Amino acid sequence: MPPLPLQSDWAFVVENLDLLIAGTGVTVALTVASILLGFLLGFPAGAIEVYGRGPLKRAVETAGVVLRGTPLLVIIILLFFGLSVSSSAFVTATIALGLRSAAYQSQIFRGALQSVDEGQLEAARAVGMGRFQAIRSVVVPQALRRSVPGFQNEFTIVLKDTSIAIVIGLGELLTVGQNLYQGGQSTAALEIFLTVSLIYFVLTFVTNRSLDRLDDRFSIPGGERA
Amino acid sequence: MSDPLLALDDVYKSYGEEQVLSGVSFEMDAGDVDVVIGPSGSGKSTMLRCVNRLTEIDSGDIYLDGDCVTDADTDVNELRKQVGMVFQDFNLFAHLTALGNVTLGLRKVRGMDKATARERGYEHLEQVGLSDQADSYPAELSGGQKQRVGIARALAMDPKLLLFDEPTSALDPELVGEVVEVMRDLAAEGITMLVVSHEMGFARSAASDIIFLDEGRIVEHGPPEQLFENPQAARTGEFLSRLETTHEGE
Ligand SMILES: Nc1ncnc2c1ncn2[C@@H]1O[C@H](COP(=O)(O)OP(=O)(O)O)[C@@H](O)[C@H]1O
Ligand SMILES: [Mg+2]
Numbered sequence: 001m002p003p004l005p006l007q008s009d010w011a012f013v014v015e016n017l018d019l020l021i022a023g024t025g026v027t028v029a030l031t032v033a034s035i036l037l038g039f040l041l042g043f044p045a046g047a048i049e050v051y052g053r054g055p056l057k058r059a060v061e062t063a064g065v066v067l068r069g070t071p072l073l074v075i076i077i078l079l080f081f082g083l084s085v086s087s088s089a090f091v092t093a094t095i096a097l098g099l100r101s102a103a104y105q106s107q108i109f110r111g112a113l114q115s116v117d118e119g120q121l122e123a124a125r126a127v128g129m130g131r132f133q134a135i136r137s138v139v140v141p142q143a144l145r146r147s148v149p150g151f152q153n154e155f156t157i158v159l160k161d162t163s164i165a166i167v168i169g170l171g172e173l174l175t176v177g178q179n180l181y182q183g184g185q186s187t188a189a190l191e192i193f194l195t196v197s198l199i200y201f202v203l204t205f206v207t208n209r210s211l212d213r214l215d216d217r218f219s220i221p222g223g224e225r226a
Numbered sequence: 227m228s229d230p231l232l233a234l235d236d237v238y239k240s241y242g243e244e245q246v247l248s249g250v251s252f253e254m255d256a257g258d259v260d261v262v263i264g265p266s267g268s269g270k271s272t273m274l275r276c277v278n279r280l281t282e283i284d285s286g287d288i289y290l291d292g293d294c295v296t297d298a299d300t301d302v303n304e305l306r307k308q309v310g311m312v313f314q315d316f317n318l319f320a321h322l323t324a325l326g327n328v329t330l331g332l333r334k335v336r337g338m339d340k341a342t343a344r345e346r347g348y349e350h351l352e353q354v355g356l357s358d359q360a361d362s363y364p365a366e367l368s369g370g371q372k373q374r375v376g377i378a379r380a381l382a383m384d385p386k387l388l389l390f391d392e393p394t395s396a397l398d399p400e401l402v403g404e405v406v407e408v409m410r411d412l413a414a415e416g417i418t419m420l421v422v423s424h425e426m427g428f429a430r431s432a433a434s435d436i437i438f439l440d441e442g443r444i445v446e447h448g449p450p451e452q453l454f455e456n457p458q459a460a461r462t463g464e465f466l467s468r469l470e471t472t473h474e475g476e
Contacts, residue, residue: 119317126311127331128307137330138330
């Protein structure tokens with residue numbers, strides 16, 4: 001079979017754009033679900049590392065060290081093939097990415113909570129607020145603002161790392177690209193993967209820009225930016 | 227016969243090996259303004275912080291309006307509602323406006339609704355001459371303005387006693403006056419104040435009593451005329467003359 005002209009390789013990509021877009025949808029959904037799970041677990045974990053004590057604090061710290069010290073690829077393979085936590089590849093990928101992200105988000109929040117000076121917490125206690133109330137009303141709002149840059153970074157990392165779900169066969173963007181290449185024109189590899197890269201880039205770029213907007217919106221007048 | 231508003235009875239406090247307060251006792255009546263002076267590290271901040279229990283004492287008793295507030299079963303949040311504190315470094319809530327700083331306690335501690343708290347907040351900003359800065363954030367205010375917000379925040383809780391820990395020592399010299407002026411007004415209104423400060427002008431004109439603290443002990447305690455003009459203890463005289471030389475030209 002003679003090699004097809006370059007033009008038809010691009011035509012092939014365009015013809016299959018609907019599949020790539022569907023894969024992009026899965027990638028976005030997986031990113032959002034993982035970041036959300038990471039936030040729901042990571043925020044309290046960061047707070048426990050700062051304000052907690054005893055066995056709970058040690059358990060949270062240990063879980064974080066283990067998760068940050070294990071390659072994501074290993075976590076996802078372990079959860080899917082080893083522990084079979086779910087028959088759904090999407091659910092498994094969300095758990096793997098979400099847990100790993102929680103371990104990193106906890107460090108973002110921990111640093112942000114610690115960066116709010118003690119004096120403000122003391123001033124809140126001095127007007128008669130309880131410890132929990134003071135942390136919630138005074139420290140947390142400032143810490144969340146200061147988390148935005150770290151959060152932005154984490155969002156980008158999770159978005160790109162969703163591609164690891166290819167190893168458990170989840171139909172996200174990279175998997176779709178791979179299937180197109182293997183199932184169709186092998187000569188279109190460059191075009192397919194360039195397109196896939198471009199889509200990842202556009203996603204991260206747009207996300208970063210939107211989070212910059214968030215940064216501006218929540219900055220404190222006259223003070224530091226979030 | 228009425229109880230003193232505040233009484234410290236033989237209060238001891240140590241940090242590890244270091245004895246910071248060694249048997250501190252004094253009383254003040256409602257409406258009094260007592261100014262605490264003493265060298266750095268003599269335990270002035272610690273003494274103030276023991277009164278609202280930001281710091282816990284080792285032994286002794288502290289009474290507010292007749293109630294012992296150092297009992298183990300005292301509700302510290304209830305105590306702190308009655309004792310306002312103004313900090314050296316202001317410690318304003320950086321994410322809230324001046325008004326927000328003043329109203330946070332009213333809403334979260336006193337349980338006031340937003341509208342009532344705002345109204346009260348404005349009144350107290352007015353009292354410190356800052357109602358026009360209600361919507362400014364701390365970072366947009368000068369040091370003197372920040373400290374006045376700090377005072378309004380403490381006042382808003384309608385405390386029986388206001389504690390001031392060196393309220394002007396973080397300020398540029400030209401901004402000290404506006405804060406001292408507010409404190410004078412409060413003193414004139416009869417608000418009970420326990421003030422750690424080396425602002426001698428304020429101490430002379432507004433203080434009922436001066437307390438000289440040195441190495442965790444009250445060395446001398448008396449009205450400003452007596453303490454400044456005719457100090458009884460040698461240490462007091464030495465300290466005061468050193469204070470004069472360091473403050474000269476300010
Ligand atoms: N939280 C603390 N932990 C350990 N030592 C402290 C603490 N707070 C104060 N001290 C020590 O107690 C002494 C008195 O401090 P402080 O009350 O701040 O003095 P002052 O306000 O008169 O300068 C100092 O030697 C200080 O180092
Ligand atoms: Mg001090």
